[in-house]
Amino acid sequence: MGSTASTLSKIPDVETLMQETGFTPAHMVRLYDRFKALDKERKGHLCPQDFGAIKELAENPIGDRIVGAFFSQGQETLDFHSFVRILAHFRPVDKDRPRDPNVPEPINSRSNKLKFAFQLYDQDKDGKISRAELLQVLRAMLEMQVTEEQLESIADRTIQEADLDRDEAISFDEFRKSLEKVNIDHKMSIRFLR
Amino acid sequence: MGPFFSPFDNLLCMLLGISFTVWFTLLLVFIIVPAVFGVSFGIRTLYMKTLLKVFEWATLRIERGAKEKNHHLYKPYTNGIIAKEPTSLEEEIKEIRRSGSNRDLDSSSAGSSEFEMSDIFYFCRRGVESIVDDEVTKRFTAEELESWNLLTRSNYNFQHISTRLTVLWGVGVVIRYCFLLPLRVTLAFTGVGLLVFFTTVIGFLPNGRMKNFLSEKVHLMCYRICERALTAIITYHHSENKPKNGGICVANHTSPIDVIILASDGCYAMVGQIHGGLMGVIQRSMVKACPHIWFERSEVKDRHLVAKRLNDHVQDKSKLPILIFPEGTCINNTSVMMFKKGSFEIGATVYPVAIKYDPRFGDAFWNSSKFGMVNYLLRMMSSWAIVCSVWYLPPMNRLEGEDAVQFANRVKAAIARQGGLVDLLWDGGLKRGKVKDTFKEEQQKLYSKILVGTQEDRSRS
Numbered sequence: 001m002g003s004t005a006s007t008l009s010k011i012p013d014v015e016t017l018m019q020e021t022g023f024t025p026a027h028m029v030r031l032y033d034r035f036k037a038l039d040k041e042r043k044g045h046l047c048p049q050d051f052g053a054i055k056e057l058a059e060n061p062i063g064d065r066i067v068g069a070f071f072s073q074g075q076e077t078l079d080f081h082s083f084v085r086i087l088a089h090f091r092p093v094d095k096d097r098p099r100d101p102n103v104p105e106p107i108n109s110r111s112n113k114l115k116f117a118f119q120l121y122d123q124d125k126d127g128k129i130s131r132a133e134l135l136q137v138l139r140a141m142l143e144m145q146v147t148e149e150q151l152e153s154i155a156d157r158t159i160q161e162a163d164l165d166r167d168e169a170i171s172f173d174e175f176r177k178s179l180e181k182v183n184i185d186h187k188m189s190i191r192f193l194r
Numbered sequence: 195m196g197p198f199f200s201p202f203d204n205l206l207c208m209l210l211g212i213s214f215t216v217w218f219t220l221l222l223v224f225i226i227v228p229a230v231f232g233v234s235f236g237i238r239t240l241y242m243k244t245l246l247k248v249f250e251w252a253t254l255r256i257e258r259g260a261k262e263k264n265h266h267l268y269k270p271y272t273n274g275i276i277a278k279e280p281t282s283l284e285e286e287i288k289e290i291r292r293s294g295s296n297r298d299l300d301s302s303s304a305g306s307s308e309f310e311m312s313d314i315f316y317f318c319r320r321g322v323e324s325i326v327d328d329e330v331t332k333r334f335t336a337e338e339l340e341s342w343n344l345l346t347r348s349n350y351n352f353q354h355i356s357t358r359l360t361v362l363w364g365v366g367v368v369i370r371y372c373f374l375l376p377l378r379v380t381l382a383f384t385g386v387g388l389l390v391f392f393t394t395v396i397g398f399l400p401n402g403r404m405k406n407f408l409s410e411k412v413h414l415m416c417y418r419i420c421e422r423a424l425t426a427i428i429t430y431h432h433s434e435n436k437p438k439n440g441g442i443c444v445a446n447h448t449s450p451i452d453v454i455i456l457a458s459d460g461c462y463a464m465v466g467q468i469h470g471g472l473m474g475v476i477q478r479s480m481v482k483a484c485p486h487i488w489f490e491r492s493e494v495k496d497r498h499l500v501a502k503r504l505n506d507h508v509q510d511k512s513k514l515p516i517l518i519f520p521e522g523t524c525i526n527n528t529s530v531m532m533f534k535k536g537s538f539e540i541g542a543t544v545y546p547v548a549i550k551y552d553p554r555f556g557d558a559f560w561n562s563s564k565f566g567m568v569n570y571l572l573r574m575m576s577s578w579a580i581v582c583s584v585w586y587l588p589p590m591n592r593l594e595g596e597d598a599v600q601f602a603n604r605v606k607a608a609i610a611r612q613g614g615l616v617d618l619l620w621d622g623g624l625k626r627g628k629v630k631d632t633f634k635e636e637q638q639k640l641y642s643k644i645l646v647g648t649q650e651d652r653s654r655s
Binding site: 056 | 309310311312313314315316317318319320321322323324325326327328635637638639641642643
C-alpha cells in the first residue's frame with residue numbers, strides 16, 4: 001500500500017495520456033503494472049513474443065490478429081503509451097459526453113470501436129474487406145471444423161448481404177451499416193474495476 | 195618499538211571475546227539444543243504475535259495518513275482488475291446476433307446461427323480481456339498483500355506517510371539485517387555443515403537398523419536447525435496421516451524451502467537431479483546415510499528409467515517414502531497447477547500434503563526468472579519469518595478404471611481444497627513455454643458447432 005502518486009510519476013507524460021484515453025489514475029497504475037508484468041525481460045517495451053506468453057490469447061482463434069492490431073505498420077516494439085491507447089478503445093462509452101464538434105472524437109467512441117474491429121478483418125489496410133480477407137478470418141475461426149466449400153458459401157452470403165455498392169468488397173461504411181443495431185458499446189467494452 | 199597494544203585495544207578485544215561467547219551460548223541453548231531434541235521454547239510464536247500487532251498498527255497508520263493527505267490509496271486486488279463475464283461462447287454470440295439482426299426474428303432460425311460480421315466482437319473482446327488480465331500469468335508473480343508488513347519489497351510505492359512509521363521501518367531494517375540475518379546465516383552454515391559431516395560418518399556404518407535409526411535422527415536434527423535458520427514457524431495438521439514407507443508423498447511447490455519444511459517433521463527419500471558445487475556435495479553425502487534417488491542430467495530425460503527407479507524404491511518397504519513435487523516448478527502459492535502424471539503411474543499409495551504460506555511475514559515464492567538461488571535465500575533470511583501451515587491429507591490410491599491423469603487431478607483437487615488454493619488446469623510449464631495449438635482447436639470447435647449445426651438444418655429443410 002502507498003499512494004498512487006509515486007507510481008504515476010514513473011510513467012512519462014501520464015497527464016496527457018489520461019486526458020487522451022480517459023483512464024483514471026488507478027487504471028493507469030494497474031495497466032502499468034500489467035505492462036511491466038508482460039515485459040518479462042524488462043526491455044521497457046513489448047514485442048509480439050511477449051503476447052505469446054498469454055495462454056488465453058493463444059487459445060483465441062484470432063489471437064494473432066489482435067496482437068497485430070497493437071503493433072502498427074511493421075513495428076516490432078510497443079511502448080506503454082501505444083499499449084494504453086489501444087486498450088482505451090475498450091473503455092465503456094461515456095454516455096454523458098457532450099457532442100462538441102470541435103473536440104476530437106474520444107478513442108472509445110462507437111465509431112472508433114468499429115474501426116478497431118474493421119481492421120481485424122482488413123489486414124492489408126486498404127479500407128475494404130475483400131472476399132479473400134473474409135475467408136481468412138473464417139478460416140481462422142473455424143479451421144478444420146468446416147469444409148472449404150462451406151467456408152466459401154458463408155463468405156459469399158455475407159458479402160452479398162452487406163455489400164451495397166456491389167464492388168465485391170465491404171467498405172467501412174457498409175460494415176458500419178450492417179452493424180447498426182448491434183450494441184457495440186456493450187460487446188466491445190471491458191469493465192475496469194476500481 | 196613502543197608497546198604494540200594500548201590498554202584500549204586490550205579492552206576492545208576482551209569485549210569482543212565476551213560478546214562472542216555470550217552470543218554463541220545463547221545460540222546453543224536457545225536454538226541448537228532444542229533443534230537436536232525436537233522441542234521448542236515458544237519464542238518464535240511469541241515473536242510472530244508481536245509482529246502481527248505491529249503490522250496492524252502500521253496499516254492503520256498508513257490508511258489514516260492517506261486520508262489526511264487526501265491521497266488515493268493503491269489497494270491491490272487479488273481478484274483481477276477487470277470484471278469478466280462468465281458467459282459462454284454460445285450465449286454471447288446469440289445475444290450479439292439477436293440485437294443486431296436485420297432479419298425478422300421469427301424466420302426459420304430464431305437466434306439464427308449463421309455467420310455474422312459481429313461474431314468477431316466476442317473473440318476480440320475476450321482476447322483483449324486476456325491481454326489486460328489473465329488467470330495464469332498472475333500465478334507466476336508474487337502475491338499482492340492487503341496490508342503492509344514493513345518490508346519495502348512488498349510495498350509498491352514507499353512514501354513518507356508519518357515519521358513514526360518511517361522510524362519503525364528503519365528499526366525493522368536494522369533488526370532484520372544486523373541482528374537476524376547474521377544469526378540465520380550462522381545457523382544455516384551450522385546446519386548444513388553438520389548434515390554433511392554426520393551423514394558422511396554414518397555412511398561408514400554397516401547397513402542395518404542402527405544405521406537407519408541414526409540417519410533418521412541426524413537428518414531430522416539438521417533440518418530443524420535449517421528450519422530455525424529461516425525462522426520458520428510451521429503448524430502441522432493431521433500428523434496421523436504422515437507418509438509411511440513404500441508410499442509417495444506429493445505436495446504443492448512454492449519454493450525450495452518446501453523440502454526443509456517437510457523434512458523437519460519426517461524422513462523422506464528425496465528425488466532430484468545431481469547438481470555440481472555445494473548442492474552436489476550435500477546430495478552425495480546424504481545418499482551415504484540413507485537411500486535417496488538422485489539422477490544424472492542425462493538420465494532425467496529417460497522417463498522409463500525414472501519410473502523404474504521410483505518403482506524399485508517404492509517396492510522396498512524398508513526404504514523411506516519418496517517426496518515429489520508434481521507441478522514441476524515453483525508457483526506463487528495462490529493456486530495449484532497441473533500435476534505431471536509420472537509419479538501417479540507407479541501405483542503406490544499417494545500421501546498428499548498441502549503447504550500454505552502466510553504472506554504477511556515474508557513472500558516465500560521463488561521467482562526463478564527474477565532471482566537466483568543465493569539472492570533468494572538472502573531475501574528469505576532477511577524477511578521477518580516464514581510462517582506456514584502443513585496439512586497431511588489421508589492417503590489416496592488409484593481407483594479401478596481411473597487413469598493416471600484423472601488420479602493426479604483428484605489428488606490436486608484435494609490439495610487445493612485443503613490449502614485454500616485455486617485449482618487450475620494449466621500446466622506449470624507454461625511459465626516458460628508457449629501454449630500448444632490443441633487449445634485453439636477447442637475454441638474453434640465450439641464456434642463451428644454454432645454455425646455448422648444450422649447448415650445441416652438448412653440442407654434438411
